[in-house]
Amino acid sequence: SQQGEEDPQALSIQEGENATMNCSYKTSINNLQWYRQNSGRGLVHLILIRSNEREKHSGRLRVTLDTSKKSSSLLITASRAADTASYFCATDRQGGSEKLVFGKGTKLTVNP
Amino acid sequence: GAGVSQSPRYKVAKRGQDVALRCDPISGHVSLFWYQQALGQGPEFLTYFQNEAQLDKSGLPSDRFFAERPEGSVSTLKIQRTQQEDSAVYLCASSLTATGLTDNEQFFGPGTRLTVL
Numbered sequence: 688s689q690q691g692e693e694d695p696q697a698l699s700i701q702e703g704e705n706a707t708m709n710c711s712y713k714t715s716i717n718n719l720q721w722y723r724q725n726s727g728r729g730l731v732h733l734i735l736i737r738s739n740e741r742e743k744h745s746g747r748l749r750v751t752l753d754t755s756k757k758s759s760s761l762l763i764t765a766s767r768a769a770d771t772a773s774y775f776c777a778t779d780r781q782g783g784s785e786k787l788v789f790g791k792g793t794k795l796t797v798n799p
Numbered sequence: 800g801a802g803v804s805q806s807p808r809y810k811v812a813k814r815g816q817d818v819a820l821r822c823d824p825i826s827g828h829v830s831l832f833w834y835q836q837a838l839g840q841g842p843e844f845l846t847y848f849q850n851e852a853q854l855d856k857s858g859l860p861s862d863r864f865f866a867e868r869p870e871g872s873v874s875t876l877k878i879q880r881t882q883q884e885d886s887a888v889y890l891c892a893s894s895l896t897a898t899g900l901t902d903n904e905q906f907f908g909p910g911t912r913l914t915v916l
Contacts, residue, residue, distance in 0.1 A: 720904070722907075727912075728909055728910075729803075729890060729907040729908050729909040729910050730842070730890065730892075730907040731907070732904050732905070732906065732907075735904060775841050775842075777841075785830060785832075785847060785894070785896075786832060786844040786847055786855060786858070787832075787834075787842075787844065787892075787905060788844065789834075789841030789842045789843070790841050791839075791840055791841050792840075792841050
């Protein structure tokens with residue numbers, strides 16, 4: 688079963704614009720992670736945010752976490768065509784095993 | 800150093816055949832995970848090893864699926880009597896930490912795309 692739900696399912700923007708993707712989850716978590724997957728390739732880890740953190744930055748990425756709403760957002764600033772990919776949030780459940788529970792992903796297309 | 804590698808990258812099987820998918824994790828990584836990713840979906844957990852011990856196999860969809868990691872490094876996912884619904888990408892991931900520790904970044908391999916005809 689998939690815990691996370693990304694929103695929107697698909698997003699198309701122009702190069703240079705910002706892209707925002709949202710993720711909601713159901714149970715209490717230890718961490719929430721965002722991954723990128725290019726077509727036909729494996730997942731690349733982008734950023735991890737702990738349950739006691741509210742915001743984290745990494746380069747052009749900004750992640751927020753609201754545990755009261757069980758939601759997270761990923762902002763990609765000044766997008767590039769190379770950012771075209773699917774983006775997944777993944778959570779590990781508090782008190783559970785290390786397995787990650789992924790959402791269905793947001794398919795981002797950045798048009799040059 | 801090398802990342803997680805998987806072989807084969809692509810596998811076509813006839814319905815009813817047995818297949819074996821291999822994962823080479825990053826050297827020294829304690830934890831190893833298998834996930835199944837259907838087309839257009841996010842990965843779904845299959846099973847988890849800590850060293851050679853299979854600690855969680857709750858995600859294996861049927862008894863036709865079997866995974867092992869006998870020496871705590873390389874792992875094999877075996878699917879017996881494959882069915883069309885087994886068609887998916889099978890992803891392997893490894894992480895350095897053991898259960899109970901936080902900041903558990905999992906490093907993923909490129910996956911094996913299995914097509915059952």
